[in-house]
Amino acid sequence: STTFLATTPYSFSGLYPGTYFIKAFADSNSNFVPDAGESFMLSPSGGIGILAGVSQSGLNFTVCDRSAIADGVPLNLNVTATDCLAPDRTGSFMKMLTFNGKRGQSVTIDAVAQNFYGTFLALYDPEGDLVAYDDGTGGGGNAEIFSFLLPDDGDYTIGASPYAAGVTGQMTLSFSGSNGAPGSIAGSVDYQGTQGGRILVALFDSPSFSSSSFIDERILFSTRNFVFDGLFAGSSYYMGAFVDVNYNNNPDPGEDGGNFGGTTPSPIFLSAGQNVTGAAISISASTASAASSSLVTGNVYYPGSQTGNQIILEFWAGSQFTGQPVSVRSIPTNGIVTATATYDVSLAGNANYYVRAFLDVNNDFVPNNSEPSGVYSPNNQGAEALYVPSSSTLLNIDLRMTDPGQTTGGGVAGEGSAVITSTYIASGQQFSLTVVYTAGSTGIQTNGKVGMTVPPNFPFPFSGGWSSVTARSGSSLSAVSYSGPSVSVTLLSPLASGATVGFEWSNVYAPCTVGAATFTVTSVSNNLGSPAPLFGGSPSVPVVSGQPSFFQLSSPYFSVKQGTLSDLNYLESRDNCGNKVPLTAAKTVDLRGSFYNSSLGQFSLDPDIGLTTATTVSTASALSVNFAIGKSSRPFYVVSASTGFKNLEVHYTLQYETTFYFGVNALPANALTGVFLSTATGGTAVSSASISLAASGLVNQIYVGFNLGDPNQSWRVLFSSVPFKPGEPPSPIWERWGYGQPGLGEIAWDGRSNPWINNGARVTNGLYYGRVEVGGAGGGVKDDTLRVAVNLPQFAGKVYDSGVTPNPPLSGVQLRV
Numbered sequence: 001s002t003t004f005l006a007t008t009p010y011s012f013s014g015l016y017p018g019t020y021f022i023k024a025f026a027d028s029n030s031n032f033v034p035d036a037g038e039s040f041m042l043s044p045s046g047g048i049g050i051l052a053g054v055s056q057s058g059l060n061f062t063v064c065d066r067s068a069i070a071d072g073v074p075l076n077l078n079v080t081a082t083d084c085l086a087p088d089r090t091g092s093f094m095k096m097l098t099f100n101g102k103r104g105q106s107v108t109i110d111a112v113a114q115n116f117y118g119t120f121l122a123l124y125d126p127e128g129d130l131v132a133y134d135d136g137t138g139g140g141g142n143a144e145i146f147s148f149l150l151p152d153d154g155d156y157t158i159g160a161s162p163y164a165a166g167v168t169g170q171m172t173l174s175f176s177g178s179n180g181a182p183g184s185i186a187g188s189v190d191y192q193g194t195q196g197g198r199i200l201v202a203l204f205d206s207p208s209f210s211s212s213s214f215i216d217e218r219i220l221f222s223t224r225n226f227v228f229d230g231l232f233a234g235s236s237y238y239m240g241a242f243v244d245v246n247y248n249n250n251p252d253p254g255e256d257g258g259n260f261g262g263t264t265p266s267p268i269f270l271s272a273g274q275n276v277t278g279a280a281i282s283i284s285a286s287t288a289s290a291a292s293s294s295l296v297t298g299n300v301y302y303p304g305s306q307t308g309n310q311i312i313l314e315f316w317a318g319s320q321f322t323g324q325p326v327s328v329r330s331i332p333t334n335g336i337v338t339a340t341a342t343y344d345v346s347l348a349g350n351a352n353y354y355v356r357a358f359l360d361v362n363n364d365f366v367p368n369n370s371e372p373s374g375v376y377s378p379n380n381q382g383a384e385a386l387y388v389p390s391s392s393t394l395l396n397i398d399l400r401m402t403d404p405g406q407t408t409g410g411g412v413a414g415e416g417s418a419v420i421t422s423t424y425i426a427s428g429q430q431f432s433l434t435v436v437y438t439a440g441s442t443g444i445q446t447n448g449k450v451g452m453t454v455p456p457n458f459p460f461p462f463s464g465g466w467s468s469v470t471a472r473s474g475s476s477l478s479a480v481s482y483s484g485p486s487v488s489v490t491l492l493s494p495l496a497s498g499a500t501v502g503f504e505w506s507n508v509y510a511p512c513t514v515g516a517a518t519f520t521v522t523s524v525s526n527n528l529g530s531p532a533p534l535f536g537g538s539p540s541v542p543v544v545s546g547q548p549s550f551f552q553l554s555s556p557y558f559s560v561k562q563g564t565l566s567d568l569n570y571l572e573s574r575d576n577c578g579n580k581v582p583l584t585a586a587k588t589v590d591l592r593g594s595f596y597n598s599s600l601g602q603f604s605l606d607p608d609i610g611l612t613t614a615t616t617v618s619t620a621s622a623l624s625v626n627f628a629i630g631k632s633s634r635p636f637y638v639v640s641a642s643t644g645f646k647n648l649e650v651h652y653t654l655q656y657e658t659t660f661y662f663g664v665n666a667l668p669a670n671a672l673t674g675v676f677l678s679t680a681t682g683g684t685a686v687s688s689a690s691i692s693l694a695a696s697g698l699v700n701q702i703y704v705g706f707n708l709g710d711p712n713q714s715w716r717v718l719f720s721s722v723p724f725k726p727g728e729p730p731s732p733i734w735e736r737w738g739y740g741q742p743g744l745g746e747i748a749w750d751g752r753s754n755p756w757i758n759n760g761a762r763v764t765n766g767l768y769y770g771r772v773e774v775g776g777a778g779g780g781v782k783d784d785t786l787r788v789a790v791n792l793p794q795f796a797g798k799v800y801d802s803g804v805t806p807n808p809p810l811s812g813v814q815l816r817v
Contacts, residue, residue, distance in 0.1 A: 017423050019047035023128040024061040034128045036098040036155040039063035044087045045130040048630050054584050058629040069097040074174040081168055089120045091165025091635045097158045101150040106232055107177040109145040110138055111160045114170040118163030119143040126154025135163055136723050164568050164726050165635040166614040183270045184229040187279030189241050201226045201241040207265045209240055236267040241281045246324045258283040294349040294388045298397035300341045300357045304372050308361040309333055311341050315353045319383040349390030354383045357399045369535040374401035407529030414532035415440035418521040420539045425510045426546040428577040432506040435519050444495035447527035451488030452503045453520040457511040460485050466507040473501040512577030516540045546575035551589050551652050559665040559775025565617055566638040567780050568726045571625050573632050580632045590651040593621040608641040640666035665775050670709035672774050675783040678703045681745035688787040691751040701750035702788055706772050714739045717747055719768045724784045733763055751790045765790050
């Protein structure tokens with residue numbers, strides 16, 4: 001065996017700015033994999049942000065032992081303050097368990113709290129990467145990872161912890177997995193019909209062929225053979241196949257199809273490790289076409305040099321080519337694209353069609369900017385309508401595909417590439433950057449143009465002074481032309497292939513929005529066409545959080561109940577824009593309960609305020625909150641021995657010494673009591689009720705009642721489709737506000753959303769969670785015990801276009817009942 005030091009230093013150097021992930025484990029067998037018997041820990045799944053020129057230290061890891069969990073044998077775990085901290089639940093203690101799994105195996109993991117509320121589960125694969133997590137879908141705040149399919153063979157790690165920080169206590173962890181090695185089903189599809197499009201084979205665990213029984217699908221283009229692998233043993237499977245004429249992944253009316261086993265699907269029972277072969281599916285061809293059916297034939301021309309495995313020809317009902325095509329014909333090329341490809345397709349007559357073709361270079365079945373394409377345009381007027389009479393044959397309906405960017409004047413628009421020299425931009429900070437355009441193989445002729453458009457939310461470039469743009473090149477350029485968010489230059493001498501034009505944008509303040517920012521670069525090789533965005537794509541630069549500028553509370557104003565520990569709150573580090581940002585150096589923030597002492601003319605410690613970072617009541621009015629490197633938030637709790645308005649003083653030093661004050665409203669101990677539901681005004685008080693259709697045919701409603709300790713207090717009642725979670729803002733579908741003690745029957749809900757949500761429509765059937773809170777929105781004094789089950793008659797379905805064959809489903813349809 002190998003003996004490891006209690007503390008082992010580590011370092012990584014030469015890192016580029018970005019997000020990094022670290023895992024640490026005691027590799028006793030030197031296989032570079034965290035095996036089940038080896039101690040283990042890793043960084044948060046969100047990673048660690050590294051800024052340019054900023055070194056980080058003190059990113060310490062505690063590797064912790066893991067124990068095995070057996071299938072079907074629940075474990076009672078005692079979570080203590082000596083357990084490891086969970087990487088993905090700040091301040092929560094975590095237990096780690098392991099099991100050996102097989103690829104494709106279905107596992108279910110449950111963590112049930114015994115003497116606290118809310119659990120959190122994380123599942124890590126054999127390499128230590130997070131592959132699944134949950135924080136409350138098991139009901140009652142308990143976490144459950146349900147029927148998760150394991151992606152690989154090997155030892156998996158379960159991380160189980162309380163949801164809230166600093167909580168200790170007992171929880172029960174259970175694990176179950178499907179038995180036996182996975183199997184497979186392989187076969188082929190036979191189709192002798194003439195419908196164009198791809199063939200789709202679908203696998204189900206029930207002969208009902210519904211979304212709830214769907215398991216997987218295979219899309220066939222150049223082959224009629226299929227394989228479904230990684231299937232669970234001990235189950236029956238059913239298969240169907242159809243010609244997906246309009247590429248919408250649904251078997252629509254008019255599309256040919258068939259099942260394994262004939263009209264009634266036959267089951268295939270899969271034993272452990274069994275690989276079934278020879279499963280044949282026959283798709284029946286339509287025996288008769290519609291009386292108005294017509295045949296369209298022609299050629300697709302392409303004089304360019306790109307190659308691909310298929311040309312896709314589409315017939316659409318509109319010239320915008322949006323929604324779903326009416327019919328699709330895939331023309332195999334076997335990797336060799338000749339100058340001419342022929343096609344034929346059957347269409348419903350007496351209708352107009354718009355035709356588009358493209359060379360599917362990357363086999364993704366959609367036209368990309370870099371792929372050759374063309375439309376039916378006999379008069380060179382863009383996409384033109386093709387009228388197909390009933391029961392007719394149209395010959396020589398030809399299309400021409402051209403390479404991207406070809407213009408009618410013989411030039412090329414959108415050719416070339418571009419890069420940004422900056423690796424990142426800090427939000428809210430001043431910056432300068434350079435966008436460099438490199439000419440493509442055609443180059444840019446005299447009077448051709450190159451341009452740049454800045455991303456949304458960025459300030460517009462201006463000529464002279466701040467936010468100005470300077471263009472530089474080895475070729476002669478015109479002065480920079482400004483137009484809103486765009487700038488451009490005209491070439492006064494040719495720009496050869498591989499030569500560059502640089503746009504230097506200086507003295508600009510970045511927006512506060514964090515994320516990728518794309519600078520759209522345009523070009524046209526001569527003055528006979530319009531500039532177009534580069535068909536190879538324009539460059540992006542990440543806008544990242546700036547340097548930490550201040551600390552603030554996650555809830556700048558909240559309420560507590562006298563003598564009761566508050567909800568979990570956070571002290572957070574933020575940049576100038578208010579974005580949460582991890583610290584690059586360890587910091588200590590002083591948090592104090594204070595009041596203004598008029599006799600001294602200054603703030604003094606408030607002995608009635610207690611502060612703590614754990615879930616135990618404290619009488620300490622001052623607290624030092626320590627932030628480690630890479631942390632952006634730290635938890636804390638407040639308790640008040642008296643009522644009234646209180647101050648929390650936050651004192652720290654970043655760029656300079658700073659003190660902020662935040663408000664806390666301490667409400668009486670009886671601030672909110674007697675919360676109940678009833679199904680009638682003055683009815684029986686209950687904590688759960690239902691909204692349903694009464695015998696009279698009318699929908700009943702539920703009433704909410706409660707008692708306020710202070711009759712002059714504001715209140716809020718809300719219902720949500722997901723459970724409320726500590727430290728996170730709710731997402732209500734219905735809410736109501738008020739002031740003062742409400743009367744019986746004053747607060748009623750009939751199962752509708754608020755008017756600003758889905759136009760006030762009825763909510764879907766299911767369980768809804770109710771909250772009553774006082775002391776302001778999210779105020780800290782709340783009751784989350786209410787539950788309402790909505791069970792009303794509902795209907796659902798699709799609306800199809802009967803004027804097109806096959807009938808495609810329509811989107812954006814308004815249905816009135």
